[in-house]
Amino acid sequence: MTLLETRTLTKNFGGVRAVAGLDLAMTEGEVLGLIGPNGAGKTTVFNLLSGFLVPDEGDVRFRGRSLRGLKPHTICRLGLARTFQIVRPFPRLSVLDNVMVGALVRHPEAAAARARARAVVERLGLGHKASHPAVGLTLPERKRLELARAVATEPTLLLLDEVMAGLNATETAALVAVIGEIHRAGVSVLLIEHNMRAVMALSHRIVVLNFGEVVAEGPPAAVASHPRVIEAYLGEDHAGAAPSR
Amino acid sequence: MTRVAVVAAVIVLVALPLAPSLFGSYAVTLFTLIFFYAFLGQAWNIVGGYAGQLSAGHAAFLGIGAYTAAVLSVEKGLTPWIGMFVGGALAALLGALVGFLGFRFGLRGFYFVLLTVAFAEICRIVASNTEAIGGAVGYYITFTGDPRQLQFQDARAYYYLALVLMLAVTALVGVLERGRFGVYLSAIREDESASEALGVDTFRYKMLAMVLSSFLTGIGGAFYAFYVFSLQPASVFGIPLSVEIIIRAIVGGAGTVLGPILGSFILSPLAELARYYFAQSGWHGAHLVVYGLLLIAVVLFLPEGAYPRLARLVRRRVAGAA
């Protein structure tokens, strides 16, 4: 079943074509990696998918339904949740309350939402900080919080925007494991990443974007050894990166 | 915290109701004002503190409620006990309009503040130029002391009425705070875009907050009209009154249940002191200088307000003693 597809998705800013006629498709249960140099248009794609930007041309279909013109909160309720590249916690709210906001989507009654949020908080390893205000968290904890909030909305598709940025190797590996668990629980994932190790580890398929267009597409190994991708983006030292699946 | 809760319950349920029999009339008046402004501050707190939409024109809602209840009573003989709800409804309509314009057109922060100020001033100017309601000179209500017309001979009746208003709205906010409405409003305040991404219909909830807040403020206006008995556009729609409304919540702690109450207990006595002290100059703008200085001080040194700081201190004391 096609979970998500975009048809000739286009977005211009002034004279710049940020996203140019993008055709993308995802099936249910997939983990799709979206990579590309800075400025390739990846976050713009996320903003278009999640309703923060309106496309100039083209359409986004989620489970067959067009998302064009829908507000972000409606799209979230339909089952498409996203995180932000620069994390946006609710600073003065506690970790639990942060996640509760997400949980309220499927559990509109406060007590139930709070209980559900507690479960998610525990699962993401933030239980010890549940009543702390979000502003006091360390960066890895904030990343987990960002993830927890999105997970609490019980999405069908999770959009992760550079979730690994700023994390060291241990933290990255831990987060990769968590995302793997989330996926195995039945959530499809579309992730933007610069961290190649993480992308290779998690993705079934990778799409490479540059100047708002698809440059290459395929299983991790194929993409990693694709000459155009290597020369445009991955660079010499990554030419030998092997997928660890 | 339960010890604090017990003390609080005692104060609320026993001491405050008994107080008028022990107080002199000046204290009764002072406390009536404290309760009344706490009520208004709490109403503002819903949209200004919890939802984080800084409205500096809330006097508009109070003024509409006041004039509506007053005019309906004087011209149509409608008892203000009902008139207050009509006033509240009209105020809520204006609130919906201002909210709609502000939120639909994406006005945030300073732009939204300006919008609310502009509407309050427009109301003031329109009222000043409408001879049917007294124009700039004002609208007067004859004192009859009839309780069915929301008028009381005994000042203590106003005390109790104001107390009930304050407690009722505080209870309401307390209940809303923990529920979906309160959590969503706080999320919107903290980060509107992130809230949208998490399924919060930010427009709807901001509108709800605005309508509820303006409705309650309008009801407060009715109380004001039948406590003061004369309405002048400059005082009832003016910026000084808007400042009175918001400063209690800000000083006491915006976005907290007890903030506006604490703020009112701090500010009303302070204002009275300032008024007394500057009585020679003959102009009662003196307490506004104090308000200005206090606002500056709070922003610089106590941005979350007095109540959160106090609560932390008490908690540490209690933990230390344990």
Next chain:
Amino acid sequence: MAEGSRPAEVRVPAPQGLTIDATLVAQGLLNGVLFGGVFSLMAVGLTLIFGVMRVVNFAHGDMMVWGMYLAWLMATRAGLDPYLGFVVCAAALFGLGFAVQRTLVQRIVDAPHEMQILLMLGVALVLENTALLVFGPEPQRVRSALAQSTVWLGPLFVDVARLIAFGVAALLAALLWLFLFRTDLGRSIRAAADNAYGALVIGTDVRRVYAVAFGVGAACVGAAGALVSPLLPFQPPTGLQLSVASFNIVIIGGMGSLVGAFVGGVLVAVAESLGAVFLRPSLKELVSFSLLVLILLFRPAGIFGRRAP
């Protein structure tokens, strides 16, 4: 009233059923343009402060009123004409602006915007009500020896006061332009406005730059106040009206745009002047606020606006 021949009467229907002749309209236009010079100066101050520090100076109108009162003090106590004394007003307000920025605003540079708004609101309250306490609520006006006469320009008359005000305002604006674009300090200010971190990296004392910028913005408005003091009766509550006028101009012209503040200043002054021709005085304020609402709803980016706050 007018020397020379009178132009043919053009009947323009007005809300009160009056007929207005073209002369009055032309007069309104001329007055508006001349007044616009001072309005522009006022707006330039506000936009400078916002452009550099992203702070909205809610106390802008109240600072201008203090400029007016200082001019009044000098005129009545020292016999100093406001068209000469504006320099003192500018200097005094520079000091005030510098101090406000250094001691107050600087502390909350990184705080949420609501805090800045409340802070400047507090400053506005203090300024306005201190003026009330010190000077009382009665309206004042300043007499200027230099500006008693009128000059005829065909059927129109030109208030010498307005002419001087326009001239001085234009001169000050030119000086400001020179300062911002030809001096090192001015360049630092523009650099800090564009990119505070970048400015820091190259060694700019950003705090001092901010304070100077705020001071200059306040000086503009202090001078504007002095220049306008013979033309307008003023009292402490005038501060709010002036703030609203400033916001109107700056939002139309684009927050942070100097050129926008100029153009906007003349536009708004002309609009208000023409409004006075057609409407009752008490409704002039209504026009001002309604204009603000419309501008807020439809043009937050402004004509020349580069960025929204």
